[in-house]
Amino acid sequence: MKDGVNGVALGVFIFFFLAVTVIGFMAARWRKAENEASLDEWGLGGRSFGTWVTWFLLGGDLYTAYTFVAVPAAIYAAGAAGFFAVPYTILVYPLIFTFLPRLWSVSHKHGYVTTSDFVRGRFGSKGLSLAVAVTGILATMPYIALQLVGIQAVLDVMGVGGGETTHWFVKDLPLLIAFAVLAAYTYSSGLRAPALIAFVKDGLIYLVIAVAIIYIPIKLGGFDDIFAKAGEAFSQKNPATGAPRGALAPGETGQWGYATLALGSALALFMYPHSITATLSSRSRDVIRRNTTILPLYSLMLGLLALLGFMAIAAGVKVQNGQLAIPQLFENMFPDWFAGVAFAAIGIGALVPAAIMSIAAANLFTRNIYKDFLKPDATPAQETKVSKLVSLLVKVGALAFVLTMDKTVAINFQLLGGIWILQTFPALVGGLFTRWFHRWALLAGWAVGMVYGTLAAYGVASPTQAHFGGSSKEIPGIGEIGYIGLTAFVLNVVVTVVLTFVLNAVKAPAGIDETSPADYTADAGDPGVKVELPLARPEPASSPDTSPSTS
Numbered sequence: 001m002k003d004g005v006n007g008v009a010l011g012v013f014i015f016f017f018l019a020v021t022v023i024g025f026m027a028a029r030w031r032k033a034e035n036e037a038s039l040d041e042w043g044l045g046g047r048s049f050g051t052w053v054t055w056f057l058l059g060g061d062l063y064t065a066y067t068f069v070a071v072p073a074a075i076y077a078a079g080a081a082g083f084f085a086v087p088y089t090i091l092v093y094p095l096i097f098t099f100l101p102r103l104w105s106v107s108h109k110h111g112y113v114t115t116s117d118f119v120r121g122r123f124g125s126k127g128l129s130l131a132v133a134v135t136g137i138l139a140t141m142p143y144i145a146l147q148l149v150g151i152q153a154v155l156d157v158m159g160v161g162g163g164e165t166t167h168w169f170v171k172d173l174p175l176l177i178a179f180a181v182l183a184a185y186t187y188s189s190g191l192r193a194p195a196l197i198a199f200v201k202d203g204l205i206y207l208v209i210a211v212a213i214i215y216i217p218i219k220l221g222g223f224d225d226i227f228a229k230a231g232e233a234f235s236q237k238n239p240a241t242g243a244p245r246g247a248l249a250p251g252e253t254g255q256w257g258y259a260t261l262a263l264g265s266a267l268a269l270f271m272y273p274h275s276i277t278a279t280l281s282s283r284s285r286d287v288i289r290r291n292t293t294i295l296p297l298y299s300l301m302l303g304l305l306a307l308l309g310f311m312a313i314a315a316g317v318k319v320q321n322g323q324l325a326i327p328q329l330f331e332n333m334f335p336d337w338f339a340g341v342a343f344a345a346i347g348i349g350a351l352v353p354a355a356i357m358s359i360a361a362a363n364l365f366t367r368n369i370y371k372d373f374l375k376p377d378a379t380p381a382q383e384t385k386v387s388k389l390v391s392l393l394v395k396v397g398a399l400a401f402v403l404t405m406d407k408t409v410a411i412n413f414q415l416l417g418g419i420w421i422l423q424t425f426p427a428l429v430g431g432l433f434t435r436w437f438h439r440w441a442l443l444a445g446w447a448v449g450m451v452y453g454t455l456a457a458y459g460v461a462s463p464t465q466a467h468f469g470g471s472s473k474e475i476p477g478i479g480e481i482g483y484i485g486l487t488a489f490v491l492n493v494v495v496t497v498v499l500t501f502v503l504n505a506v507k508a509p510a511g512i513d514e515t516s517p518a519d520y521t522a523d524a525g526d527p528g529v530k531v532e533l534p535l536a537r538p539e540p541a542s543s544p545d546t547s548p549s550t551s
Contacts, residue, residue: 005159006331012340013158013347016204017178020197020348024185027192037381039113042190042388043363045281047108047524051290053195054282057356058291059298060198061278062089062269065150065350066143066414068205071302073322075309079234079246081254083306084262089299091266097292100270101285102432102520108280109519114360115276115428116368122431124511125439126372131446132424133368136273139417140361143272144398146414147350147357149323151178152402154343157327172403178347179354183395186355187388191281194355201352204345206301208330212311212342213304216333220314229314256480257472264486268422273360274353284524354395362391412468416457419471419485423449426496432520439511441499449492456484 040047049057067085074082103118112118115136120129152175160174185193217223227248234246250258269275282288312329319325330342366387371378378386427442462469475482504510 006157006336006339008336009331009340009343010158010160012337013154013343016200016341016344017181017347020200020351021181021185023196023200024181024189024193027185027189027196030192030196037384039363039366039380039383039387040111042384043113043359044277045191045195047281048283049195049281049287050283051287051294054278054287054291055294056198056202057191057195057281058275058278058295060194060201060349060352061274061356062353063202063205063298063302063349064147064353065346066146067302068305068346068349069150069153069323069326070146071306072309072312072326075306076312076317076325077246077309077322079230080249081246081258082309083303084258084265086299086303086306088262088265088269089302090296091262092269093292093296095266096270097289099429099432100279100292101288103276103428104279104282104285104288105522106432106515106519108524109522110515113280114273114364114367115271115424116364119427119431120368120372121514122435123427123437123439123442124513125443128427128439128443128446129368129372131443132427133364135420135424135446135450136271136364137361139421140273140357141394141398141401142413142417143274144354144357144361144394145401147354148175148179148398148402150350151175151347153321153323153327154346157324157331158343175403176399178351179395179399182351182355183392186358186391186395190388191277191356191359194352194359195281197348197355198352201345201348204341205349208342208345209301209304211334211338212308212330216308216311216315216329219333220311226310226314230310233313253481256475256478256482260475260482260486261472264422264483264489265418267425267489268418268485271421271424271428273364274357277356277360277363285521286523354398358391358394358398359387361394362387362389365390412465415471416454416468419453419457419488420450422485422489423453423492425489426493430496435510435513436500436504437496438500438503438508440508441496441503444499445492445494445496448495449488452491453484453488456488460484 071082071085074085076082103115106112106122107118110117110121112121114133116129116133119132120126155174217226220226231248234244234248236245237243238245270279279288282291308326308329312325315329315332317325317328317332319328327343327346330339334342366383370386371383375382423446426437426445430437430442456473457471458467460468460470460473471484472481473484473487474480475487
């Protein structure tokens with residue numbers, strides 16, 4: 001690690017940070033709408049983004065600074081087990097091709113802004129809608145906090161903020177400034193700001209990875225030497241566990257954990273509110289379909305990115321916190337000016353998803369808590385004002401979380417958030433294809449999945465902590481170690497199906513479905529398609545047992 005502040009890298013970092021700040025504020029004038037006082041405009045960019053804007057927005061949303069730092073850090077710490085992120089991003093795109101266009105259509109037709117809007121309209125249940133909204137907010141908060149962890153890692157490696165003995169305010173001032181600026185341009189420009197900045201962010205990331213995957217192996221003697229040194233390092237015993245540190249390929253005992261984590265993560269990814277917010281901002285069904293076919297390009301990038309973990313081992317990077325491994329690799333291997341470019345890519349890679357996540361969480365609160373329970377007659381202007389204020393509070397909460405708690409706590413809560421958000425899958429995706437599931441059964445299944453997942457994660461210990469030490473545990477009845485979220489999801493589905501049979505048999509009230517089969521295939525140009533949810537909900541367009549045809 002170099003002593004003091006890396007002035008050249010810091011200068012380049014500040015240049016790019018100032019550039020995206022200007023872009024963020026200018027975004028308020030981009031595609032400016034006549035009526036800006038609505039969530040459609042502030043929170044969804046006017047539902048006007050085309051294929052490439054949506055592609056960069058979704059890429060900037062899903063492939064975050066945490067991805068840039070944590071995926072290769074997992075490889076650095078444990079070896080091939082960290083590659084689970086690559087197959088899960090391959091699995092996810094065929095999956096979302098089947099249901100995202102349907103969600104876009106029904107949301108565009110009825111003016112839904114959040115997944116909870118759809119769940120309430122589909123099942124006629126405020127309780128189920130509230131459960132989905134609260135889960136989304138809880139799962140998003142630590143995710144935002146982890147973007148700050150990515151920025152802090154870059155600042156630490158550049159030597160900004162001083163050492164551990166430095167006063168906390170001086171040490172954290174750069175981070176405070178970065179998030180104050182983020183809060184300001186998100187408040188003024190809404191989703192348009194991260195949509196524009198995503199072009200810069202993704203361009204920088206692709207540039208840095210392209211250079212790193214060629215330049216660093218040349219300096220280290222080629223991939224043969226890199227893998228040889230990594231294999232030697234992984235064969236060494238971990239003093240805390242007595243087991244090898246890791247492996248270049250997953251062993252037989254880790255295959256269930258690897259497979260279930262990849263599958264569960266794929267099912268959960270587009271349940272996150274920020275993924276849906278970016279999706280609903282597009283202007284047509286075809287934009288969604290095209291994006292599901294070109295987004296896998298990011299998986300190629302992710303595979304190359306993961307290799308940086310092996311390179312960090314071969315380069316002799318030694319860090320106490322694994323999250324610093326890749327920034328430190330860049331610091332050691334790149335010229336100072338290009339290290340600044342790489343650090344800017346990570347820093348901006350935190351700002352884009354953090355902005356989208358805060359907007360998504362704010363929209364959930366505004367539409368599905370404030371409007372549904374506190375002020376049902378709220379006007380579009382009032383909704384927008386509340387959402388802007390809540391987006392600020394969400395950022396402040398995430399900032400306080402990171403500044404006052406150990407970084408591993410943020411990571412563990414993000415893992416717990418993945419377990420939680422997966423439990424909304426039956427209500428959202430199931431509701432897009434069938435009305436058979438009973439609303440009370442879905443709520444009971446969600447509760448069972450949440451309780452089991454939380455308690456199971458609480459019972460997982462690691463060498464450094466007694467609780468929430470990981471997201472894998474023995475699968476009941478199978479005896480193999482697997483992803484807790486997927487086990488909780490299976491329990492959720494079983495409870496939902498069984499109770500649906502029971503509740504339908506006793507003719508329990510099913511709730512009113514305000515959607516119709518044609519809504520799930522509607523496009524922007526179709527007659528009768530709305531772009532803003534009316535203040536009063538319309539009369540149901542179909543009977544309670546309506547089930548849209550599959551498309």
